[in-house]
Amino acid sequence: MIAAIYARIVGTVLCWLLAGATSAGAECAWVLWANIYYANGTASGWGTVAAYSGVAGCIQRLDTFEVRGMYTERLAPTTLSRGPGPHAGPSASSPQVSWQCLPHTVDPRVGTK
Numbered sequence: 001m002i003a004a005i006y007a008r009i010v011g012t013v014l015c016w017l018l019a020g021a022t023s024a025g026a027e028c029a030w031v032l033w034a035n036i037y038y039a040n041g042t043a044s045g046w047g048t049v050a051a052y053s054g055v056a057g058c059i060q061r062l063d064t065f066e067v068r069g070m071y072t073e074r075l076a077p078t079t080l081s082r083g084p085g086p087h088a089g090p091s092a093s094s095p096q097v098s099w100q101c102l103p104h105t106v107d108p109r110v111g112t113k
Helices: 002-027 055-068
Strands: 030-037 047-052 071-076 079-083 096-103
Touching: 030 055, 047 055, 055 071, 055 079, 055 096
Parallel strands: none
Antiparallel strands: 030 047, 030 096, 071 079, 079 096
């Protein structure tokens, strides 16, 4: 009888721990990355902008960049590029910026974790 009670307690604790781990992982399921390309040919390298619980939130953030101005090109639903214009490279006053929404398991600097 004591063994059965102990098993129930352990089972309940494990369920709570697993539920907490699952929800914590879902909080950062998608990451918005940015890379800035400068006129001198250098780039900032990919850096994180924000994390989202789902792809929809990340895409909504990309939508705000598209509305704000300059020439933008939507390369995919999760990829946006903004710069001085079509077929124009970055300039001193207008660098080229690329954003990507990627699952948290993908790091554009190294590939998949």
